[in-house]
Amino acid sequence: MFAPTIHLPRRRTRTLEGSPWVRWTLITLALGFLAVFLFVPLLAVFSFAFQKGWEAYLAAITEPEARSAIVLTLTAAAIAVPLNLVFGLAAAWLLARFRFRGRALLLTLIDLPFSVSPVIAGLIFVLLFGRQGWLGPFLSEHDVHVIFAVPGIVLATVFITLPFVVREVLPVMQAQGSDEEEAALTLGASGWRTFLRVTLPKVKWGVLYGVILCNARAMGEFGAVSVVSGHVRGVTTTLPLHAEILYNEYDFAGAFAVASLLTLLALVTLVLKKYVELRSEAS
């Protein structure tokens, strides 16, 4: 086989790129936009956080209420992410492999947490589990606290982050088809083995990408969690809620110190996301 080398005339590429004047205007616009809306706020977060020095910063993020907020945030994410990982894989498998009545409805419902305002999402749980809600009397009879307690925060987080894994995995599964799975079956592999050895390796980068996004949202969610939390300090406050409380009490240094933790999380997420993208393109 000969692969002929094609030399495109130089002028052609220039036409596609446009004139230097257009190019530089666009680059300046894009960079200017990024500077105003991203870099300046990022700098602001850290400069406010450190305005009273290192010690004040460390104190703000190690005091008991901050520590409890960190623990609660990690707990909610540690429950929500695995749950949505399992649900996401199962739902993506179902939607990619089978055509059934109600499939379109299921696809729409999965997007519901994205399309509904987070505050409304939180209210749904208050209406369900709150004292005046449908299940309220039953729950208080059995002394189970959901709203204004940790279970409510976990529930709201799971709901809000539900679409991430499905949405990332489904297109990957659809694009790759089911030929390899069928081949594995004809070679004698059970359905479970086929899933573990063939399907999962095929979609692993999509899964990882979904998990990273899911985790970022689980830790950063404010609206829905705020509604169900009740703001019991040191008990039902996650990191974003804790930052808000400090801010409302005019403790700007403390609020931004907590906010800087979330910012760091966002930066780590971005780096991981980029890494996963590069790896999945390479494989």
Added chain:
Amino acid sequence: MSIIVEQLTRRFSPGGSPAVSDVSFHAPAGAITSLLGPSGAGKSTLLRLICGLEVPDVGRVLIDGVDCTSLPVQQRNVGVVFQSYALFRHMTVRENIAFGLNVRKLPRAEVEARVDEMLRLVQLEALGERHPGQLSGGQRQRVAFARALAIRPRVLLLDEPFGALDTRVREELREWLHALHTRTGLTTLLVTHDQQEALEISQHVVVMSDGRVAQAGSPEDIYDRPASPFVASFIGGASVLRGHVLEGRASLGSLALSVPAAAREGEAVHAYVRPHDIKLARSGSTEGVTPFTGRVQRFKPVGGFVKVLLRMPSGDEVTVQVPRSEFDALGVGEGDAVRADVLTASVFVGDYAI
């Protein structure tokens, strides 16, 4: 190990036309049997029903005389090769071939030995550590064969195995498959839409159309004695001459051929003539049995042959294939009249329908 299929029917949507409809055939043990037909004829569905990836609505599948219709695909022990290769892209060639053996929990040493044996069989000894993405199409397809054969299957099912390859590689692999079959003697079922492939490497051909078996028999049977107008036109690229029964013969313009005994006087007749079953002669010569005169519409040299499009006095157009030297000796051009002798034709009585 023969494959017997009995009255298989598979319908994908209730009320829709079935993909496979009341199909019965017998693939003899140790032979290559081709399922031949145009796309959409239900060949692949039939293959999936036999290997267990689809479940029939009605009918039975027997492998080696044993009914395995309700046996799950994992337990049928059949080797399947897909058109898309379906190799596990994240595994090396060796890991691909070993997959079915590891499923069977064979000892490690035996797995390694079997993988080596398979790599030798498909002549890919040097490429064991490569990933499928680093192989050419032909090499990938050979890995797919090695993977399917490694499990020592009872029968080998091939779904358009060379469909995605270019012509030269196709022809090479066809030869290779023939040699492989001679070595293994495995009962093989080959799904293909390529009649050349089917006629060349199989001992038995099942022609399918619209989910049904149109004709089953040896390649010679199918080619020389097509059972229906569909088979006649699908195989060999025959041209159609229209006419009617006149005095017990098929009258096709200036041409008369014998017809099936049951034909009634005046009934419509269609004769299917293959491009190389017509001999051309200079107009005016008188030898030959069933001559007619046509006019050269177009001609086009294709390799060693010349494809000539003739227009009959009746208006029918006939494609003729003549060796180049013969055509040059004729010395005719576009618009000239030539005498054509029909050597053989398949005559069908009834309405024109393909």
